[in-house]
Amino acid sequence: MKLDSKIPAGNLAEKWSNQKFNYKLVNPANKRKYEIIVVGTGLAGASAAASLAELGYKVKAFCYQDSPRRAHSIAAQGGINASKNYQNDGDSVYRLFYDTVKGGDYRSREANVYRLAEVSSNIIDQCVAQGVPFAREYGGLLDNRSFGGAQVSRTFYARGETGQQLLLGAYSAMMRQVGMGNIELFTRSDIQDIVVVDGRARGIVLRNMVSGQIQSYVADAVILATGGYGNVFYLSTNAKGCNATAIWRAHKKGALFANPCFTQIHPTCIPVSGSYQSKLTLMSESLRNDGRIWVPKDPKDKRAPNEIPEFERDYFLERKYPSFGNLVPRDVASRNAKEMIDDGKGVGLTGKAVYLDFAEAIQRLGKDTIIEKYGNLFEMYEQITNEDPYKVPMRIYPASHYTMGGLWVDYNLMTTIPGLFALGECNFSDHGANRLGASALMQGLADGYFIISYSISDYLAQLKKDKLTTDAPEFKNSEKEVDNKIKRLLNINGSKTVDELHRELGIVMWDYVGMSRNAEGLNKAKKMIKDIRDDFWKNVKIIGTNEEINQSLEKAARVADFLELGELIAEDALQRNESCGGHFREESQTEENEAKRDDENCSHVAAWEYSGADKPEVLHKEQLQFEFVKPSQRSYK
Amino acid sequence: MAELNLHLKVWRQKNKEDKGRFVDYDIQGISTEMSILEMLDVLNEKLIKEGTDPVAFEHDCREGVCGCCGIFINGRAHGPLKRITTCQLYMRHFKDGETIVLEPWRAKGFPVLKDLMVDRSAFDRIIAAGGFIAVNTGGAPDANAVPIPKHNSEKALDAAECIGCGACVAACKNASAMLFVSAKVAHLVRLPQGKPEREKRVFAMLNQMEKEGFGSCTNTEACSAECPKGISMDVIAELRREYFRASLKQENN
Numbered sequence: 072m073k074l075d076s077k078i079p080a081g082n083l084a085e086k087w088s089n090q091k092f093n094y095k096l097v098n099p100a101n102k103r104k105y106e107i108i109v110v111g112t113g114l115a116g117a118s119a120a121a122s123l124a125e126l127g128y129k130v131k132a133f134c135y136q137d138s139p140r141r142a143h144s145i146a147a148q149g150g151i152n153a154s155k156n157y158q159n160d161g162d163s164v165y166r167l168f169y170d171t172v173k174g175g176d177y178r179s180r181e182a183n184v185y186r187l188a189e190v191s192s193n194i195i196d197q198c199v200a201q202g203v204p205f206a207r208e209y210g211g212l213l214d215n216r217s218f219g220g221a222q223v224s225r226t227f228y229a230r231g232e233t234g235q236q237l238l239l240g241a242y243s244a245m246m247r248q249v250g251m252g253n254i255e256l257f258t259r260s261d262i263q264d265i266v267v268v269d270g271r272a273r274g275i276v277l278r279n280m281v282s283g284q285i286q287s288y289v290a291d292a293v294i295l296a297t298g299g300y301g302n303v304f305y306l307s308t309n310a311k312g313c314n315a316t317a318i319w320r321a322h323k324k325g326a327l328f329a330n331p332c333f334t335q336i337h338p339t340c341i342p343v344s345g346s347y348q349s350k351l352t353l354m355s356e357s358l359r360n361d362g363r364i365w366v367p368k369d370p371k372d373k374r375a376p377n378e379i380p381e382f383e384r385d386y387f388l389e390r391k392y393p394s395f396g397n398l399v400p401r402d403v404a405s406r407n408a409k410e411m412i413d414d415g416k417g418v419g420l421t422g423k424a425v426y427l428d429f430a431e432a433i434q435r436l437g438k439d440t441i442i443e444k445y446g447n448l449f450e451m452y453e454q455i456t457n458e459d460p461y462k463v464p465m466r467i468y469p470a471s472h473y474t475m476g477g478l479w480v481d482y483n484l485m486t487t488i489p490g491l492f493a494l495g496e497c498n499f500s501d502h503g504a505n506r507l508g509a510s511a512l513m514q515g516l517a518d519g520y521f522i523i524s525y526s527i528s529d530y531l532a533q534l535k536k537d538k539l540t541t542d543a544p545e546f547k548n549s550e551k552e553v554d555n556k557i558k559r560l561l562n563i564n565g566s567k568t569v570d571e572l573h574r575e576l577g578i579v580m581w582d583y584v585g586m587s588r589n590a591e592g593l594n595k596a597k598k599m600i601k602d603i604r605d606d607f608w609k610n611v612k613i614i615g616t617n618e619e620i621n622q623s624l625e626k627a628a629r630v631a632d633f634l635e636l637g638e639l640i641a642e643d644a645l646q647r648n649e650s651c652g653g654h655f656r657e658e659s660q661t662e663e664n665e666a667k668r669d670d671e672n673c674s675h676v677a678a679w680e681y682s683g684a685d686k687p688e689v690l691h692k693e694q695l696q697f698e699f700v701k702p703s704q705r706s707y708k
Numbered sequence: 709m710a711e712l713n714l715h716l717k718v719w720r721q722k723n724k725e726d727k728g729r730f731v732d733y734d735i736q737g738i739s740t741e742m743s744i745l746e747m748l749d750v751l752n753e754k755l756i757k758e759g760t761d762p763v764a765f766e767h768d769c770r771e772g773v774c775g776c777c778g779i780f781i782n783g784r785a786h787g788p789l790k791r792i793t794t795c796q797l798y799m800r801h802f803k804d805g806e807t808i809v810l811e812p813w814r815a816k817g818f819p820v821l822k823d824l825m826v827d828r829s830a831f832d833r834i835i836a837a838g839g840f841i842a843v844n845t846g847g848a849p850d851a852n853a854v855p856i857p858k859h860n861s862e863k864a865l866d867a868a869e870c871i872g873c874g875a876c877v878a879a880c881k882n883a884s885a886m887l888f889v890s891a892k893v894a895h896l897v898r899l900p901q902g903k904p905e906r907e908k909r910v911f912a913m914l915n916q917m918e919k920e921g922f923g924s925c926t927n928t929e930a931c932s933a934e935c936p937k938g939i940s941m942d943v944i945a946e947l948r949r950e951y952f953r954a955s956l957k958q959e960n961n
Contacts, residue, residue, distance in 0.1 A: 122845040138832050140872055141774040157852060200848035202841045202901050204865040211855025229865055235773055236868060243840035250836035281821060310768040344741040349749055350770045451772060454796045520845045568756045614761050619723060620822040622764055623756065
């Protein structure tokens with residue numbers, strides 16, 4: 072298989088305009104003849120569904136939640152980047168592009184990233200028009216704050232609830248189209264398979280989560296906007312329902328999976344308190360604008376934080392990275408925290424945390440300003456930990472948060488299955504080996520509002536319309552397969568719960584495929600994951616039947632897929648013999664323990680092809696070309 | 709960190725048609741650091757091992773913003789504390805030996821699907837009826853073209869914070885969705901972008917609310933008291949003004 076990224080020719084700044092002009096268009100009157108399935112209703116899915124329906128396409132939108140408004144984009148806290156340069160601090164499309172390529176440690180496609188930076192400003196305009204109440208200055212203009220990996224203030228925000236406000240904007244646009252009859256909405260729908268007919272994606276098979284019915288839907292194109300696979304770690308900042316099933320099914324049907332080992336560990340989460348822990352809660356990166364991260368200089372120092380004098384504290388990020396300080400990118404901050412903890416300087420009861428301290432900021436800005444900026448985050452922290460962060464420093468620890476890897480897509484956001492598109496976090500395209508803070512919201516909305524509506528017309532305009540229905544054998548076979556899998560799961564009746572097995576997987580992933588990886592550990596992890604998978608299929612215990620609401624069954628089907636994907640992540644991490652961004656191979660580091668890339672041998676996208684059950688996946692490489700930004704050792708010092 | 713032994717009374721209902729009943733469970737060794745949903749996870753693990761159907765409850769983000777979770781705990785929507793969702797309720801707020809009663813939201817507009825899960829799709833239909841600003845993608849003016857006083861924008865956000873969990877309906881003796889509807893109306897009308905459709909919006913949303921079987925508002929303020937986001941009664945007053953204004957305008961036309 073030859074991977075063609077279909078990057079348009081020409082100067083960076085002209086690629087997207089040229090491409091838009093070259094795309095074939097669907098006549099306005101013909102658009103209603105085309106049906107498009109959108110799976111997932113987060114920022115990418117909701118914005119795509121709304122925009123496509125506004126254009127006149129017939130859209131069917133699916134989500135597993137009881138309402139599209141609950142997709143996990145809602146939980147994004149800190150903000151959304153855009154190159155507006157409203158602050159007059161030297162921002163530009165090129166600077167946002169440059170920061171993103173550099174932040175991703177030179178493992179993303181220049182053309183995609185440039186387009187993202189280019190449309191970023193339109194996103195803010197669109198959201199304001201929809202009534203998103205972004206933070207403002209007293210003069211009535213929009214306010215900004217800074218995020219990691221940038222030296223300008225380009226992050227737009229709505230308190231610590233930016234994701235919620237953006238999603239409610241996209242959701243309301245989508246619901247308007249639902250009300251007008253242009254979108255048919257299917258909630259509580261668990262996608263189980265992607266149906267490919269004559270080499271093209273033509274539909275989906277799902278399990279109705281209320282009745283248990285296996286149902287098929289046909290369309291001319293299928294868009295996946297199903298988010299990331301961070302729950303492969305069991306404990307993560309993702310919502311409990313976030314899963315990889317749709318993209319993994321697509322992968323098994325022929326969509327290549329790119330850079331699965333590029334997972335992001337977020338530095339500032341509330342630490343684990345016990346074995347029952349079900350998820351980890353993020354404390355927004357924006358807190359690093361004013362919070363200072365430190366540990367005691369002496370590992371034996373067990374005094375309460377407020378009793379440790381200034382000169383006995385190590386503000387390790389400020390010390391090591393004076394120009395970016397506490398605002399280094401996430402991968403750097405996480406790895407440094409881990410280093411401190413490994414050196415025995417961790418704090419709190421478990422010793423698995425570092426301090427994030429606001430005392431200096433409260434003194435400088437006053438408590439009221441801090442409340443206004445971060446009030447809801449502080450409240451949430453206190454609710455969970457029973458400690459008041461206005462008085463004692465927060466304790467934070469890294470956690471699985473975002474996945475840069477995902478389905479391989481070309482410049483048009485199409486996967487290697489014609490007619491199957493992937494938007495937002497579930498594709499791999501824009502963040503390379505590390506995503507910058509406040510860029511996930513930007514990418515989800517860029518893909519959904521401003522890219523897919525153009526690129527999908529090019530695909531649809533070249534289609535020959537047919538009268539395919541869900542009676543086609545491809546649909547029936549897929550339904551039968553799904554049905555068999557569910558029966559098989561229900562019949563095992565072993566002794567372990569789904570959560571127990573998922574936790575086992577999570578521990579292996581975190582210990583060997585987490586923040587720091589080495590060949591020996593990865594080989595070990597591959598074997599251990601396989602063992603857990605075998606155990607799962609022999610030993611899982613699910614109560615009840617398919618024909619009812621059955622939350623254990625829903626979880627089991629998802630964990631079964633994580634148990635396959637986990638192995639591929641380990642394999643990808645093993646094959647990538649370099650450190651870059653969130654992927655840190657202990658064998659490849661500089662003298663100062665920074666990630667050391669190997670541009671000569673590893674400047675590529677690793678795209679994996681499924682080749683059958685229990686057969687090794689085939690690796691394809693898309694070489695990355697850097698015409699405009701010269702890759703260099705990333706430095707935030 | 710302490711451990712609690714608790715007695716639970718949980719509403720069990722197989723499906724929409726089932727009448728449902730309380731079932732008693734005893735549970736031991738619950739850490740005070742657990743959330744109430746983690747306590748239910750522990751109960752469910754135990755039930756599965758014993759071969760009985762685990763308790764179905766809705767949850768997703770578990771950080772208080774998706775609006776999925778919602779349990780009526782000891783007679784209060786989202787439990788005894790103010791301004792939090794069920795998932796943010798930690799066991800340290802309960803006493804050893806305490807009996808905890810867990811029920812689903814009860815309202816005509818929210819039929820029970822199973823155990824503690826209800827159908828809240830009525831909220832989606834209310835939004836679809838008018839809870840939006842009708843702008844298509846593309847063509848929006850520059851985001852700074854219309855300055856919005858900081859105070860107005862903050863007030864809009866106060867209302868826009870609604871997570872659509874339905875606690876307001878569950879807490880209301882009339883099972884009214886007035887706080888939910890008002891929060892959206894207030895959010896949008898507090899911004900210049902939301903003003904062109906203000907009359908149409910308030911009629912459409914109220915009309916849909918009534919169609920869905922939610923009751924009328926009699927200003928008991930239970931909704932606002934139980935709202936996890938602390939949405940104020942001001943929004944209901946604002947909706948009434950909007951409705952009055954729109955009605956007058958309609959008569960004059």
